[in-house]
Amino acid sequence: VSTGSGGSVAAGGAATEAETAELGPASAPVLKPLAARLLSEAVQLVEHGGPGALSLREVQRRAGVSPAAAYRHFTDREALLLAVAQHCAGLLADHIAGALRAAPVPDGTQASARTRLLAGCRAYVDFATAHPGLYRAVFVSGEQLEELRSPSPLARGAAGDGGFNLLVCALDDVAAAAGADLGAWDPVAVWSCCHGLAMLRLDAALRGLPEETFEQARDSVLATITSAVSRG
Amino acid sequence: VSTGSGGSVAAGGAATEAETAELGPASAPVLKPLAARLLSEAVQLVEHGGPGALSLREVQRRAGVSPAAAYRHFTDREALLLAVAQHCAGLLADHIAGALRAAPVPDGTQASARTRLLAGCRAYVDFATAHPGLYRAVFVSGEQLEELRSPSPLARGAAGDGGFNLLVCALDDVAAAAGADLGAWDPVAVWSCCHGLAMLRLDAALRGLPEETFEQARDSVLATITSAVSRG
Numbered sequence: 321v322s323t324g325s326g327g328s329v330a331a332g333g334a335a336t337e338a339e340t341a342e343l344g345p346a347s348a349p350v351l352k353p354l355a356a357r358l359l360s361e362a363v364q365l366v367e368h369g370g371p372g373a374l375s376l377r378e379v380q381r382r383a384g385v386s387p388a389a390a391y392r393h394f395t396d397r398e399a400l401l402l403a404v405a406q407h408c409a410g411l412l413a414d415h416i417a418g419a420l421r422a423a424p425v426p427d428g429t430q431a432s433a434r435t436r437l438l439a440g441c442r443a444y445v446d447f448a449t450a451h452p453g454l455y456r457a458v459f460v461s462g463e464q465l466e467e468l469r470s471p472s473p474l475a476r477g478a479a480g481d482g483g484f485n486l487l488v489c490a491l492d493d494v495a496a497a498a499g500a501d502l503g504a505w506d507p508v509a510v511w512s513c514c515h516g517l518a519m520l521r522l523d524a525a526l527r528g529l530p531e532e533t534f535e536q537a538r539d540s541v542l543a544t545i546t547s548a549v550s551r552g
Numbered sequence: 553v554s555t556g557s558g559g560s561v562a563a564g565g566a567a568t569e570a571e572t573a574e575l576g577p578a579s580a581p582v583l584k585p586l587a588a589r590l591l592s593e594a595v596q597l598v599e600h601g602g603p604g605a606l607s608l609r610e611v612q613r614r615a616g617v618s619p620a621a622a623y624r625h626f627t628d629r630e631a632l633l634l635a636v637a638q639h640c641a642g643l644l645a646d647h648i649a650g651a652l653r654a655a656p657v658p659d660g661t662q663a664s665a666r667t668r669l670l671a672g673c674r675a676y677v678d679f680a681t682a683h684p685g686l687y688r689a690v691f692v693s694g695e696q697l698e699e700l701r702s703p704s705p706l707a708r709g710a711a712g713d714g715g716f717n718l719l720v721c722a723l724d725d726v727a728a729a730a731g732a733d734l735g736a737w738d739p740v741a742v743w744s745c746c747h748g749l750a751m752l753r754l755d756a757a758l759r760g761l762p763e764e765t766f767e768q769a770r771d772s773v774l775a776t777i778t779s780a781v782s783r784g
Contacts, residue, residue: 459755462759464757465758505769505772508749511752513744515751515752516743525700526740527696536737540740540741544737544780545745545776545777
């Protein structure tokens with residue numbers, strides 16, 4: 321039940337909402353109300369403490385259910401963590417999709433295509449820096465490149481497709497507007513650059529930069545990588 | 553005592569070697585023999601188990617010294633971990649420096665400058681993927697951008713300068729050969745891309761790629777980012 325409006329970190333909200341999940345877009349996964357509640361509590365723990373903070377017992381306690389009831393939906397911590405990871409991947413996708421919706425409508429020009437790609441990349445990095453716990457959780461899923469291309473239902477978010485595919489589409493538009501072919505590894509170049517930038521900001525050399533300076537760095541780095549892929 | 557020949561992970565080797573450290577290059581830090589031995593044991597632990605595997609007690613045991621003797625050099629695990637992190641940064645720098653030494657001599661052309669930059673970046677990624685434990689250790693130092701530009705003596709390695717500065721020099725040569733100015737954040741773009749690519753290989757979406765396919769991805773991604781920074 322990924323209601324997935326931009327910025328929301330809940331995994332379904334109240335049971336009554338969850339019960340209406342079947343009315344959602346065809347791509348949205350349908351979770352039983354209790355599973356949605358457990359997932360929602362788990363996501364909140366991870367938002368504040370990262371994936372290491374996830375405890376099945378604490379999630380049960382917060383959801384006010386017995387271990388036996390929880391067990392019917394998630395047999396162990398690993399199973400719940402995987403659902404959290406996929407849900408967080410869906411939230412990342414939703415954040416990128418929201419930025420693309422807010423960007424200028426594509427008009428076939430290189431300028432508009434590049435502006436949209438840049439907006440998508442900026443949304444990627446901003447999601448990571450604004451929600452470190454959720455972003456780190458994405459990476460415990462162990463999803464491989466093929467799975468990024470064919471994401472699990474939970475990882476698609478409300479956008480209906482995963483974040484990787486959304487950036488690939490934006491990249492395709494840039495290449496098409498330039499009359500160029502997209503390189504096979506160009507999406508990985510963009511994804512690497514966004515991931516590396518986010519990790520340097522969260523854990524490493526860019527952590528101490530004032531927000532404004534980091535935003536300059538972010539925009540400059542993303543301008544470099546997004547213009548690179550469109551020049552072949 | 554970073555003897556730092558390419559690929560070596562030892563932190564000084566035998567005490568007799570360590571005792572001759574003062575004869576090394578001016579930039580090489582001088583560690584007391586026992587400190588060098590403790591550091592060497594610590595680096596070996598981290599090489600095999602990552603920074604989480606570092607235990608002060610185990611290092612003391614392996615070095616065959618008393619806690620009191622070890623304490624005179626490293627007051628706690630954090631102090632030892634910092635020295636390990638800096639030493640590993642020095643090994644990364646040495647690996648990049650070795651690749652630059654093996655690359656074609658710079659002749660002022662764009663082709664040679666770009667080949668050298670690419671060789672340095674490839675060495676960065678290869679160090680990370682060949683020595684995950686050492687590479688992860690680099691990032692526990694908490695070094696910020698300013699410290700990458702003015703690395704601590706241990707982090708300089710035998711090369712006499714840190715890995716970041718070595719790549720900046722290679723970037724400068726590319727810009728100079730192209731008659732262009734290096735963008736202020738271009739080094740961060742290259743660093744982000746290398747770091748992101750390495751982390752996707754170690755922990756995430758690229759982990760399952762066969763070695764040959766990963767090498768294609770690596771070369772394609774690095775060609776994209778290194779050509780981007782030289783076109784302004």
